[in-house]
Amino acid sequence: MSSPPGDHICPRGGTGLADPALYDVGDPHAVWRALRRRDPVGWHPVDDRSGFWAVTRYADVRAVLTDHAGFTSTGGVMLSMIGRPEPARDQQFAASDPPRHGLIRGPLQRQMTGRAVARHAPAIRSFVREMLRPAGGDLDFAELTSTLPLAFLKPLMGIRAADWPDLARWVSMSVAEHDRDVMLPDGPSATLDRGHRELFAYLLNLLFEHRRQPRGDLVDLLGAMPLRPGAVVANCYSVLLGGAAAIPHVPRVALAELIRLGRYEEWARHPQRIDRVVEEALRFATPAGHFMRLATRDTSVGGVPVAAGEPVVVWLGSANRDEAVFADADTLHPDRHPNRHLAFGDGRHYCLGSAMARMTLRIFFEELFATFSSFEPTGEPERVRSAWLHGIKRMPVVGRRR
């Protein structure tokens, strides 16, 4: 970093944007705001040997995400992969570049369009109603929303409700390895390895099951592709992790802000622009906080020279608060329009599950607004300690049913 913008708002002893503590006890938005203004493409050391370019402005983030020739996904796409080899490169579509990327993603994509996912709407709505049915009075809104991914992971992958507590923990270990709730005594790196291996083992068993009894879902589709078994499992892993990790944080972060502003009732009374509510909640929360690429050649980002091989990390949560694009960017506006946020990324890697996530969130907000007339906080929300997953893990509230 050329200048140390916003050092005072980083937690003590922190190492800047890569420090997971920034996202649970610090103020990442203040840090991002300062970086956007003074150091929009800045070098951030991680340790003596490594570092990354942090890209915080909307326009620069888009430029990186849409330039697949200049910035590769094959070196891993999360900061936790810096300095680790990516064994799934060129085999998992999330860790591949075009054209290879499209060969694997294409067939999945056809099952994940708006029209294709709409057939799951009735099942998702009854799942969400069941989720909300017993809730009322004193509750932890984070716990209440923790099973939301199951609404679609069941039909998409054949995942059983009984497996969810384990899966949710392994997913957390894989994306929030520094969080006290899941970190193993051996530390973050061991936590990451363990979570990852547990998920791989689970998914390989799931693949065996699908071979015995096909369900016509995404696992079967991947299993039938000309891929080695390890690659099939690695792609199942992408879908599971993408699907499971981020989505519950969208309603949590949005509701926490509505409660803070005292505007839940107003939002809940006017649910006719529910699509805009969903987009604004996505923009405001941006739970998948960053993605990484490696420069393929000497190039530049926002006029700053970047050398071949260097990691470039785009901060989606920052891009989505860029005042150059979003007026009054730090305010949650239910009616914001247009709202071209980057919560699902951009370019060829644009979230495979975006249509499913949007539909599920729409149904969730509709049911939430129809079920609860008001919420009051009974404690401070507790955020997740992770440089990647930005969200809330505990949120004590009192909810009043209509």
Added chain:
Amino acid sequence: MPTRPELEAMLTRLWSEKLNITPVGVEDNFFALGGDSLLAADLLMDVYEQFGIEVDAAVLFLKPTIAELVDEVLAA
């Protein structure tokens, strides 16, 4: 059903092939030898195809030695 020494020999050969190293000992850790999760999944699929046994994947991923794997195959 192959005996333990036969299984150990077969699995040692399979591991050597996958990891491209020799020798491999029955107490060696698959991941410490340079194996990764993708290779582990390939290996279990090979075990399935050669022996017709679905080993619980957690064994190789969490207790990644040939000795543990043989125990599991013999128990199945």
